[in-house]
Amino acid sequence: MELLISIVKIVVVMGVMLGIVAYIVLLERRLSAAIQNRIGPNRVGWQGLLQPIADVIKLVFKEDIVPYKANRFIHDLAPIISLAVALTTFAVVPFGDKINLFGYDIKLQIADVNVGILYILALTSLGVYGLTLSGWSSNSKYALLGGVRSSAQMISYELSMGLAVLGVVMIAGSLKLDAIVEAQAGWKWNIFLQPIGFITFVTTAFAETNRLPFDLPEAEPELVAGYHTEYSGLKFGAYYLSEYANMFVSSAIITTLYLGGWQMPFVHSFGFSDFWISIIQVLGFLAKVIIIVSFFIIIRWTIPRFRYDQLMNLGWKFMLPISILNLLLTGAAVLWGIL
Amino acid sequence: MKQKPIVHRKDLHWWEQFYIPQIINGMRITLSQVFRPKFTRQYPEEKWNPPSSFRGRPVLVEQNGVERCVACGLCSRVCPALAIDVQASETELLKERYPVRFEINMLRCIFCGFCEEVCPEEAIVMSKEFELVFRHQEDAIFGKEKLLLPADKLKDRLEFLRKNR
Numbered sequence: 208m209e210l211l212i213s214i215v216k217i218v219v220v221m222g223v224m225l226g227i228v229a230y231i232v233l234l235e236r237r238l239s240a241a242i243q244n245r246i247g248p249n250r251v252g253w254q255g256l257l258q259p260i261a262d263v264i265k266l267v268f269k270e271d272i273v274p275y276k277a278n279r280f281i282h283d284l285a286p287i288i289s290l291a292v293a294l295t296t297f298a299v300v301p302f303g304d305k306i307n308l309f310g311y312d313i314k315l316q317i318a319d320v321n322v323g324i325l326y327i328l329a330l331t332s333l334g335v336y337g338l339t340l341s342g343w344s345s346n347s348k349y350a351l352l353g354g355v356r357s358s359a360q361m362i363s364y365e366l367s368m369g370l371a372v373l374g375v376v377m378i379a380g381s382l383k384l385d386a387i388v389e390a391q392a393g394w395k396w397n398i399f400l401q402p403i404g405f406i407t408f409v410t411t412a413f414a415e416t417n418r419l420p421f422d423l424p425e426a427e428p429e430l431v432a433g434y435h436t437e438y439s440g441l442k443f444g445a446y447y448l449s450e451y452a453n454m455f456v457s458s459a460i461i462t463t464l465y466l467g468g469w470q471m472p473f474v475h476s477f478g479f480s481d482f483w484i485s486i487i488q489v490l491g492f493l494a495k496v497i498i499i500v501s502f503f504i505i506i507r508w509t510i511p512r513f514r515y516d517q518l519m520n521l522g523w524k525f526m527l528p529i530s531i532l533n534l535l536l537t538g539a540a541v542l543w544g545i546l
Numbered sequence: 547m548k549q550k551p552i553v554h555r556k557d558l559h560w561w562e563q564f565y566i567p568q569i570i571n572g573m574r575i576t577l578s579q580v581f582r583p584k585f586t587r588q589y590p591e592e593k594w595n596p597p598s599s600f601r602g603r604p605v606l607v608e609q610n611g612v613e614r615c616v617a618c619g620l621c622s623r624v625c626p627a628l629a630i631d632v633q634a635s636e637t638e639l640l641k642e643r644y645p646v647r648f649e650i651n652m653l654r655c656i657f658c659g660f661c662e663e664v665c666p667e668e669a670i671v672m673s674k675e676f677e678l679v680f681r682h683q684e685d686a687i688f689g690k691e692k693l694l695l696p697a698d699k700l701k702d703r704l705e706f707l708r709k710n711r
Binding site (some may be wrong): 406508509 | 580
């Protein structure tokens with residue numbers, strides 16, 4: 208029975224997540240258009256709501272081109288790594304409290320791993336293989352430069368990310384994401400307790416997901432399309448999807464670590480039944496994630512791309528010391544019992 | 547190659563060097579653009595009405611049911627793309643000559659407007675039509691029946707031409 212519940216959870220969460228990711232693509236296109244005083248795709252279906260389906264159909268029927276003298280096996284493998292990493296990271300993110308369905312208490316989290324945060328850090332670090340291998344196997348100078356840049360960028364930002372997360376771990380006293388969410392009950396959200404850590408983590412999340420202002424691996428004006436220059440058809444689709452899935456997952460992680468996860472303050476005071484409270488909590492979680500995703504999109508059209516040396520300077524000379532400082536402050540606060 | 551030194555701004559307050567208030571201000575500006583009117587024209591539903599100086603597809607001006615053209619062949623001579631083909635004949639009307647055949651190959655036409663400029667009778671002018679789609683190459687050769695357009699539909703252009711003579 209446990210296994211069956213797990214399988215159902217995986218299938219449902221995967222389906223819902225892919226749907227949400229497809230509509231994040233539409234959200235990005237519409238919001239970008241609105242920011243640039245355009246309308247954006249509004250022809251396919253009502254207000255363009257069927258646009259993601261049309262995009263996928265187009266990508267499926269495109270020709271799959273592999274460059275001359277490219278390493279065929281790795282060229283095929285790289286997008287799969289990227290997509291798999293992006294999708295599996297969500298497994299440990301709790302998106303709701305326990306829900307009672309058909310007499311079973313179902314925990315709204317696919318896998319309750321003891322070392323949830325380590326799992327997330329490990330998998331997001333694996334994501335760099337997808338980019339670097341694609342750059343290396345494409346036999347193209349632009350792709351190679353993009354891949355090399357992505358690996359250097361990931362290394363310099365992973366450290367500050369880990370140190371920023373440590374502050375949250377110290378407050379919650381556990382690596383379990385569940386416990387971290389529970390520690391933020393009420394208004395004790397980590398964004399208020401850890402503003403420096405929040406800013407550091409969000410910045411590193413931008414670098415991890417290769418979004419502007421840190422999208423050096425695919426900087427269009429310099430590198431054509433960076434690491435996925437030589438990809439077309441469904442494999443390009445996998446990269447496109449994994450970029451947005453990464454955005455969704457890192458927004459979910461930011462929500463879990465800093466914005467109280469599925470916790471909705473005051474939801475118990477309205478007197479709903481337990482079932483509806485769970486549903487509201489899941490929807491609240493999704494709303495928080497969508498707000499963070501919109502934040503990602505607005506930032507894209509606000510800040511210009513960093514130069515490579517600026518990126519390195521920011522990562523090593525600014526983010527790292529500030530996250531260590533944050534760690535010290537949090538440690539002192541926990542030691543003297545302020546937090 | 548000697549690299550230019552990186553210039554660090556000294557006049558920034560330490561608080562400004564965090565850039566976070568600036569970023570928030572920038573985001574406010576970005577977000578305020580969302581609520582401004584859109585520039586997009588919803589094309590097939592909302593058509594563009596070009597100004598009278600616009601050079602669309604060339605047409606023959608029709609007056610009192612006949613074309614003004616006297617088949618002098620100047621437009622055909624001046625056409626840099628060799629798109630116009632005229633064959634003249636005689637008629638009982640006052641103008642004595644008329645084109646039996648007048649063809650413009652719209653695949654060759656470059657919309658330069660020389661034909662209109664050279665025409666002594668103001669018989670060939672550029673219209674406001676810009677939607678030209680063909681399924682076959684043969685369809686792109688416009689004969690007299692497609693080129694003729696009554697003069698009152700071309701008022702804008704004719705007035706423009708007279709004003710700028």
